Amino acid sequence: MALDKDAVKRRAIEIAGRLIDEGGAEALQMRAIARELGVSVGSVYNIVGDIDALHRLVNVDLLDELGMAGSETTERLRRDGVRDVRTRLIALAETYLDFVERNHVKWAALLAFNRSRPSVAMPESYMLRQEMLFDIIADVLADTPLRNDDTRRQTAARALWSAVHGIVTNNFVGRGDASLAVESRVQIDLLVTVFVRGLLVEI
Amino acid sequence: MALDKDAVKRRAIEIAGRLIDEGGAEALQMRAIARELGVSVGSVYNIVGDIDALHRLVNVDLLDELGMAGSETTERLRRDGVRDVRTRLIALAETYLDFVERNHVKWAALLAFNRSRPSVAMPESYMLRQEMLFDIIADVLADTPLRNDDTRRQTAARALWSAVHGIVTNNFVGRGDASLAVESRVQIDLLVTVFVRGLLVEI
Numbered sequence: 001m002a003l004d005k006d007a008v009k010r011r012a013i014e015i016a017g018r019l020i021d022e023g024g025a026e027a028l029q030m031r032a033i034a035r036e037l038g039v040s041v042g043s044v045y046n047i048v049g050d051i052d053a054l055h056r057l058v059n060v061d062l063l064d065e066l067g068m069a070g071s072e073t074t075e076r077l078r079r080d081g082v083r084d085v086r087t088r089l090i091a092l093a094e095t096y097l098d099f100v101e102r103n104h105v106k107w108a109a110l111l112a113f114n115r116s117r118p119s120v121a122m123p124e125s126y127m128l129r130q131e132m133l134f135d136i137i138a139d140v141l142a143d144t145p146l147r148n149d150d151t152r153r154q155t156a157a158r159a160l161w162s163a164v165h166g167i168v169t170n171n172f173v174g175r176g177d178a179s180l181a182v183e184s185r186v187q188i189d190l191l192v193t194v195f196v197r198g199l200l201v202e203i
Numbered sequence: 204m205a206l207d208k209d210a211v212k213r214r215a216i217e218i219a220g221r222l223i224d225e226g227g228a229e230a231l232q233m234r235a236i237a238r239e240l241g242v243s244v245g246s247v248y249n250i251v252g253d254i255d256a257l258h259r260l261v262n263v264d265l266l267d268e269l270g271m272a273g274s275e276t277t278e279r280l281r282r283d284g285v286r287d288v289r290t291r292l293i294a295l296a297e298t299y300l301d302f303v304e305r306n307h308v309k310w311a312a313l314l315a316f317n318r319s320r321p322s323v324a325m326p327e328s329y330m331l332r333q334e335m336l337f338d339i340i341a342d343v344l345a346d347t348p349l350r351n352d353d354t355r356r357q358t359a360a361r362a363l364w365s366a367v368h369g370i371v372t373n374n375f376v377g378r379g380d381a382s383l384a385v386e387s388r389v390q391i392d393l394l395v396t397v398f399v400r401g402l403l404v405e406i
Contacts, residue, residue, distance in 0.1 A: 108318060115311060152393065159370060159390035166369020167362055187362035190355065195394070198401030 005047050009057075011037060012048050017058045017106060025109040028055060056123065059110045062103060063129035069095050070136045086196040088140045093164045093188045097181065100168055111169070134158055144199045160195070164188055208250050212260075214240060215251050220261045220309060228312040231258060259326065262313045265306060266332035272298050273339045289399040291343045296367045296391045300384065303371055314372070337361055347402045363398070367391055 015036050019027045028051060034041040048054045073095040077088050100107050114122075122130075138157035146153040171184040218239050222230045231254060237244040251257045276298040280291050303310050317325075325333075341360035349356040374387040 112315065112318065115315065155389055155393050156397070158386075159366075159394040162369040162373040162390065163362075163366030163394060164369070165373060166365040166367070169372075170365040170368060186358055187365065190358050191362040191366060191398070194359070194401035195398050196401070197404060198397035198399070201400060201404050 008037060008039065008043075009047050012044060012054065013057045013061060016054050017061065020055070020058060020109050021103075021105050024105060025055065025112065030054075052117070055109070055113055056126065058106065059113060060123075060125050060129060062106055062110055063126065063133065065103070066096070066099050067129055067132050067136075069099050070133060074136060074139070083143065085140055085143050085200070086193055089137070089160065089192045089196065090189060092136065092140070093192060094185075096164060097168060097184060097188075101181065134161060137161055141199075144196070146199060156199075160192070163191060167191065211240060211242065211246075212250050215247060215257065216260045216264060219257050220264065223258075223261060223312050224306075224308050227308060228258065228315065233257075255320070258312070258316055259329065261309065262316060263326075263328050263332060265309055265313055266329065266336065268306070269299070269302050270332055270335050270339070272302050273336060277339060277342070286346065288343055288346050288403070289396055292340070292363065292395045292399065293392060295339065295343070296395060297388075299367060300371060300387060300391075304384065337364060340364055344402075347399070349402065359402075363395070366394060370394065 012033055015033050016028055019029070019032060030041050030044050030051060033054075034044045037044065048057065070092060073091050074088075077091055082088060082091075134154065134157045137160055138153050141147075141153050141156055146156055167187045168184050171180045171187070215236055218236050219231055222232070222235060233244050233247050233254060236257075237247045240247065251260065273295060276294050277291075280294060285291060285294075337357065337360045340363055341356050344350075344356050344359055349359055370390045371387050374383045374390070
């Protein structure tokens with residue numbers, strides 16, 4: 001019987017995500033995936049490519065999950081009629097923190113993956129998802145004086161993303177200490193509050 | 204003849220730093236260090252501890268180098284009579300970027316080291332150096348309305364440090380692509396400029 005390749009690929013990505021969650025990137029082994037799928041190691045390679053390709057698929061899924069969480073927050077804020085820029089940015093940062101808390105092993109593995117393969121161009125699918133994350137922030141910034149300068153608005157969205165990411169990573173990723181999560185929130189609140197105030201007095 | 208332990212330790216740290224620079228953390232091997240020092244592998248373990256302890260000593264040296272670079276920038280700004288907070292923070296961020304460009308392999312190895320040993324408490328010597336880096340920024344922020352609130356000033360210093368670090372890391376660390384360094388500078392300039400403006404209008 002022919003394998004349903006798409007279904008097997010889907011399941012391989014799920015198993016891969018769970019293996020990383022349980023044991024970090026080192027636990028991502030083709031043999032373990034083949035065993036769970038009940039197919040040969042060769043079949044797994046044929047269907048998903050090598051370990052790096054599979055880890056990249058897990059990472060694209062992760063970005064999708066983060067993107068969806070961000071969109072849900074945006075949707076909720078819109079429904080609740082929240083217009084205040086600071087409140088919306090803090091809610092998005094909070095969404096990111098929750099996501100990192102939920103996925104901290106996979107997220108740390110994604111960061112290490114990207115860092116250890118600096119010269120490899122990311123696939124289009126990955127870059128697209130990253131752009132969508134920046135766009136969620138850029139949309140909020142459209143309600144500030146940055147609305148008149150798309151280039152600067154994009155730069156600000158990326159800078160804010162990286163700033164919040166830096167705070168979360170330095171304080172929290174891979175540590176999972178609750179007091180560090182609190183410290184992250186205090187720093188994010190101050191940074192976003194002061195930054196938005198600086199934006200709004202922009203002439 | 205008895206070994207001069209301090210001198211051997213100093214040289215072991217230097218060799219370790221060079222090995223990491225040339226081949227990443229994987230290249231840090233006790234055997235290679237013993238060979239260069241002309242002593243037994245056992246002697247190296249006796250003098251510097253294990254590989255993790257040695258890598259940590261390299262990292263403390265790295266933080267020292269960054270701290271000294273920051274102090275030099277602070278000193279130069281003072282000599283030149285620069286009082287503007289934004290200019291001083293940008294100069295410090297620039298110092299950090301230069302440092303990362305100069306030490307990008309060792310710096311990426313330090314980040315990976317800290318991330319992969321999340322549950323291990325950092326030694327006092329490491330934490331002290333980190334505090335000194337935060338203090339360099341906190342000193343600049345003493346020339347803003349934050350001077351009246353030491354807790355908030357410390358939080359702001361840490362948030363800014365992590366924000367700039369996040370921007371540099373996301374755009375640049377381990378990639379060494381000149382256009383990404385330019386993008387880092389554009390984002391840092393915007394973030395710091397808007398943040399400082401927000402601070403200065405603080406009531």
